[in-house]
Amino acid sequence: MTGDEGAPMLPLDGFRAWLIAQTPAGGFAGRLLRELGARVELLEPPGGSPLRSYPPFLESGESAAFRYLADGLETRDLPARPDASQVAKVEIIVHERAVLPFGWNPIVEAAPLPERGRAVVALTPYGGSGPKHDWQGTELTLFQGGGEGFLQPSGLGYEEFPDRPPIGVGRYLGSYQAGTNAAFAALAGLRSSRASGRTERVDLSVQDSQLSLNYLSVSRYVDGHFERRSNRSFSYGGIVRCADGYVEIVPIEQHHWIALRELMGDPAWAQAPEFEDTVERGRRGPFINRHLRAWAAERSVEEVVARAAETGLPCGPYLAPKQLPEDQQFQHRGFFRKGAGGELAPGVAWQLASVA
Structure with a gap:
């Protein structure tokens, strides 16, 4: 299926999303929704989105993380209370709070449901329930709390540095994993909303998302095998x-x-x-x-x-970061693309030739 100008239509063409992002997790969810064709509006509180303060920074002082995550997003002020007529035109709301801003819930609930449904995704460090539901979290604490840090380094890294403390990974891997889950949970929420005829709410935990990367270690533990850095490796290779x-x-x-x-x-x-x-x-x-x-x-x-x-x-x-754009496979698939400032930035792993 193609649009009026012959370009392939994307799955979320014509959809509108509101994003209230505080961390790269929410920012990445918004970027993925845009890549799927949605019109994504980043709603910024007074003083700007907290995303603007995340490192690394360009020579100009601008956050490189913000430039990457917000590329292609529209920005507008976060309203104290949304206009009901506008809410009626929004199919997806992604926010990083335990609940929507004060006064939003009655308006969202009362607004007419769009024909294609509405999903409201709450993306928080530990989810909206449980003893840690109101705790703050960082990339470091959530990555380690999700279990991956306990298993790093392993293999050759552990052999050469057995006394090294648990390590993390570069930048925002845990956040991007959670953002990926949030974007696709929004799609599932839309499907459920169309079936139920009401707004579907999704409660998503960054730590749970991180833990989901280690399902194999968890399943092995249930079978009596306790994975740790010293034994988490291939028998050979x-x-x-x-x-x-x-x-x-x-x-x-x-x-x-x-x-x-x-x-x-x-x-x-x-x-x-x-x-x-x-x-x-x-x-x-x-x-x-x-x-x-x-x-x-x-x-x-x-x-x-x-x-x-x-x-x-x-x-x-x-491959070192500077080698990645030179890799023939990445070049063939056009994975690295020029961003708003002309710099190369990662794209997405999928290619959509057509949508039936």
Whole structure:
């Protein structure tokens, strides 16, 4: 399906969203809704949105995070009370408060429901219920509280720095995970609203969103396996140092083992009978890694990745930020795009050719 000018229509073309964002979590939800075609209006309180104060900052003093998250959004003042006739034209409201601003709820509830429904998403650090429902949270506390920090570093990082305290990750990963959940929860809320004929409210926790990244660790715990940094790694493979950088090798299945042997030139030691059994091979992971790391240390990242692709072995390079826009795969998909200030910025992972 295409629009009047022949451009592919997006899923939320014609939808209107109000965003009351305080953190990158809400900001990212708004950006994703815009990427899906919605008209997103960032409602700013007096003094401007708190999003404007998030680092890093450009030489001009402007928040680079705000420029990225608000790119393509309309900005307007946050009204003390919204006009009911305007609320009737808004299908999505995303806010980062336990409740909507004082005086908003009666107006939102009384406003006529748009034909395509209405979803109101509350995105807060710990959700709208429970003993921590009114606690504040930061990227650091929510990331660690979601369990991921407890498991970092692992693999090669833990081997080389076993006494290192738990670490975080760059910038706003936990917030972006929560923002992603909020955007798609809004879509689910719209569907439910159309079915019920009333405004659908969604209560979403940033910490719960972060924890959802670790579902595998939780499921293993239920099965009696307690994952920690010292044992959270592949039996062999994982992070491997090359002559000029690092790659990640993920040999999970039997045919991956065969591919790994081929990658290394099918050495004589790998042909021993004990390496044919998956369990026995896993027990000999440290031995395999010693040979694999010695082999990779003499070769470049580019060579290892290219040869792994030829054998069918899952393998990818660790790229520095400045290398990402130069990656051929990202270039082919047009992932990095010029922002409002002309700088390159990440796009989204999906491509929508048409919407039936």
